[in-house]
Amino acid sequence: MNARMLQATLNRSAFLYERRLKIKHRADLIKRKVLLQRHRDRLVALKRKTKVDIAQSAADLNRHRLMQARAEQFGALVERAQHVAITKRLERCVSMRRSFTTSFADLVIDTNLSLDAYLEADDEAAEREERNEMGRGGVGDLQAHFSHGAGTTTARFGTTSTNAAARERSPTWSEPQFGTQHSTGPGSHPTDPAPAVGIALHTTSIRSPSKALTPLPPAPHTPLPAAMHRTWSVPLTGGSSPSSQPLADLDAYLPPVTRYTLRELEVTEILANVQLRHDLVFNGDMQFRPNVDGDRGPVRAAKTAAYWTEIADELAQASNGTRAWFRVPLLLLELKEIVRELVPPSTEFETMLNEHMDIEWITQQLQKKTGVAVVGVFKAEQYVTGFRTCLEVLEFMKLDFANHHLKKLRPWIVENAAEFEWKYFKETFESKLVTVHTTRAWFEASLERLPIEKPATVLNEALVSLIADHDAMQPATPTTLPETLRMDTARLAAYHNEFQDISIMAALLMLFRQACSGKARPTGVAATKQTLWTLLNEADTTMDHVTAQLVHDAGQVRGVVLGEAERHLVAQLVDKTLALDNPVFALVQQRVARVLAAYLAAGGVMPPSADLARAGLAECVVEVEDLAKKVKALADHHRATYAPLYDAMCQSWHARRRNGAPTTVG
Numbered sequence: 001m002n003a004r005m006l007q008a009t010l011n012r013s014a015f016l017y018e019r020r021l022k023i024k025h026r027a028d029l030i031k032r033k034v035l036l037q038r039h040r041d042r043l044v045a046l047k048r049k050t051k052v053d054i055a056q057s058a059a060d061l062n063r064h065r066l067m068q069a070r071a072e073q074f075g076a077l078v079e080r081a082q083h084v085a086i087t088k089r090l091e092r093c094v095s096m097r098r099s100f101t102t103s104f105a106d107l108v109i110d111t112n113l114s115l116d117a118y119l120e121a122d123d124e125a126a127e128r129e130e131r132n133e134m135g136r137g138g139v140g141d142l143q144a145h146f147s148h149g150a151g152t153t154t155a156r157f158g159t160t161s162t163n164a165a166a167r168e169r170s171p172t173w174s175e176p177q178f179g180t181q182h183s184t185g186p187g188s189h190p191t192d193p194a195p196a197v198g199i200a201l202h203t204t205s206i207r208s209p210s211k212a213l214t215p216l217p218p219a220p221h222t223p224l225p226a227a228m229h230r231t232w233s234v235p236l237t238g239g240s241s242p243s244s245q246p247l248a249d250l251d252a253y254l255p256p257v258t259r260y261t262l263r264e265l266e267v268t269e270i271l272a273n274v275q276l277r278h279d280l281v282f283n284g285d286m287q288f289r290p291n292v293d294g295d296r297g298p299v300r301a302a303k304t305a306a307y308w309t310e311i312a313d314e315l316a317q318a319s320n321g322t323r324a325w326f327r328v329p330l331l332l333l334e335l336k337e338i339v340r341e342l343v344p345p346s347t348e349f350e351t352m353l354n355e356h357m358d359i360e361w362i363t364q365q366l367q368k369k370t371g372v373a374v375v376g377v378f379k380a381e382q383y384v385t386g387f388r389t390c391l392e393v394l395e396f397m398k399l400d401f402a403n404h405h406l407k408k409l410r411p412w413i414v415e416n417a418a419e420f421e422w423k424y425f426k427e428t429f430e431s432k433l434v435t436v437h438t439t440r441a442w443f444e445a446s447l448e449r450l451p452i453e454k455p456a457t458v459l460n461e462a463l464v465s466l467i468a469d470h471d472a473m474q475p476a477t478p479t480t481l482p483e484t485l486r487m488d489t490a491r492l493a494a495y496h497n498e499f500q501d502i503s504i505m506a507a508l509l510m511l512f513r514q515a516c517s518g519k520a521r522p523t524g525v526a527a528t529k530q531t532l533w534t535l536l537n538e539a540d541t542t543m544d545h546v547t548a549q550l551v552h553d554a555g556q557v558r559g560v561v562l563g564e565a566e567r568h569l570v571a572q573l574v575d576k577t578l579a580l581d582n583p584v585f586a587l588v589q590q591r592v593a594r595v596l597a598a599y600l601a602a603g604g605v606m607p608p609s610a611d612l613a614r615a616g617l618a619e620c621v622v623e624v625e626d627l628a629k630k631v632k633a634l635a636d637h638h639r640a641t642y643a644p645l646y647d648a649m650c651q652s653w654h655a656r657r658r659n660g661a662p663t664t665v666g
Contacts (some may be wrong), residue, residue, distance in 0.1 A: 036344035052116065075416075171544035193307045200413045253327050256304040256326055257395045259337045272408065274424055278487045280410050281417045282630075287403045290395065308384055315366070316382040328366065329389060332359045338394045342401070397398045418640040425484070425642070440649055442466065449652050454641055460600040463635050467495050468593045470580055484642050488634065495634075499596075502620050503589045507577050508550065509533055510588070510616050515554035515562070515570055527621050543578075547571045591615040592624065597627040598626075600635055 165454055263269065265288060270276060277305050280286055292301060307327075336357045341347055366383070413420075428434045446462035453461075466472055472480065473496040481489060513520045531549055535541045551570055555561045562570070577584050595617060598607050606625055612618050639646070 001467070064404055139544060252307075252310075253330055255327075255331050255334050256300070257305055257338075257391055258334050259341055260393065262338060262341070262398045265398055267405050270402070270406060270532070274421070276488055277413050277417065277423060280406070280413050282491065282633060284410065287406065288399050290399070308388055311387065312380040312384045325363070326368075329359060329363055331363055331391075332357075335387075335390055335394065340389075341393065342397060405410050418637065421487075421641045422644070426447055434483050436483055436645065438480075439484050439645070442482045443646060443649050445652055447650065449656070455643070455646045457601065458650065459639055459646055460635055461597055463631065464593050464596045464600070467492060467499055467596075467631065468589055470496075470500070471517075484638065484645065488638075491634065495627065495630060498623070499589075499592060502617075502623050502627065503585065503592050504536070504578060504591065505529065505532060505623070506616050506620055507585055507588045508546065508574070509568065509619055510575050510584075511577060512550055512554060512574075515566075516557045518558050521557075524557050526555070533608075538556070543574060545573050550574065588616065591617065596628050596631055597625055600624075600632055604629070604632055 127494065181247075291297070311327055311331065314325060336353065336359065339357070340350075340353060425434070429436065443458065443462055446465065450458050450461055466485075467479075473493060475493075481492065485492065509525055509529060509532075512525065516524075528550070530600045531547065531553070535545055535549060547567075547570055549565050551562050554570070576582055579585065595607060595612065595615065606621070606628070609618065609621070612621055612624075617624055
């Protein structure tokens, strides 16, 4: 019985052991399958991630290549645009002379102007009688008298047949010599191969346009002699020098805004304007606007008002036959040409423009309306207002287009500003149009003060010293500043003025605390500061006003009115402290300069408030930080642009120092 139980126990143990082995084997198999599946999933995920990374890298590479190709293409277009703009500048004088002359001559003839007839109205009857007599018995002599005019006009314009037809339609002709005076006798001909003939026509004759040349009118309010033997000569070729031709006189007959002035707003002009591209880096809100500000603003406004007054007088006086029309046709022509340049060219638009802006037809309609001025129907002011509004609207449209292009171009211009300006400066230097003598002296003077510092630190110190230097910035002109900073002349002058204002305010607040006998509180100092800023920004403020305000505020803080002796003492302290050679004012300026230098050295972080308070600048921290941000923007861009130049100067200076040579270059 025991043996049987033992056998059963052994069998059961063997069965359990075998079962355990099977279960263990199955568990190991399952575990291997799980691990294998995990590895398989990991490989699939890794493969998928690798594919994604490869695709992303390929996309980034393609994007980079595309951006590089576009940048190179756009850069090539910009360079080509710059070359085209330079070429256009060189041709502009000749082009404007040719266009002004052609337009003036054509329009004067197209609108049937008569210079001599208007200026010699008293001789009309005599001329008409003489013409009738010649028509009765001397037609051949009359033809011979003007035979040389056809040849000369052909030589200048190449329109002989048109001029001949114009002569046949013209009831009255006069012969003032155009350009150089020639002496002619009976049967003789001028020796000048290309003299121009003057034509006088009555306004009662309406005819089609011709190319016959009419002498240019005199300057406004300039009387002409009764017999004109010498008139202006404006050749169509560009061979003669501008000084020998009175082209400036045409300015009086052109509107204040022309197609030529608006062409300065083209994209090619923007890209070719180095100063404009440089200013865009610092002023993201820069926009074009009508140029009515600045020192020349009143002059331009007076010139514009005088022009529209002349237009009104010309319209009014032409109605009673006492004055010819010269400005009105030119004004209409400029309006038409500005519209043509605002719209992309097309055949349909050109046809529509010529149909709706027919200058000859418009001029004839104006002449008809001016003919009834005697009964009060015509008012010149209404037409002047209409013309002026049209010109202003077209100008604002062009400005809007230009500002749109400026906004779109600014990111690209800013991104490539450093490279572009360095290339421009390098080309200018290699062309020997500019030197670096002033820049070297300015930079090495800072190196003498900071011989072991990095070039970036030396440049920051030199820039702050330049802004704080009153002698160098008064007056700030491009020839007195370093060559690398000459595009920042106005900007540096503005920074220097802000630096001076902060120094003056800090000095005045220091005197205010002394006048308060230690009773001044931050709120009271802040209120006095705001009042002083308001006073200092007024043009008619004097030191007496500033002193009176300091005395008044100090009396309020102390609770007593300052006596006459204290008033006199405060006035003396104000006058002495704000003198440029005063040690106290110089100390305040040094403190402001040190704060600016510390801001640049810290990468755009202001010093602690405690340091500013010890320097006496706690109340001016907002103004100091605002100026420091502007100086940092200028320093960063300047260093990014001209770093190779300053590194070379620094290496040269240290090499001369090691060799014992003089470190200052004369």
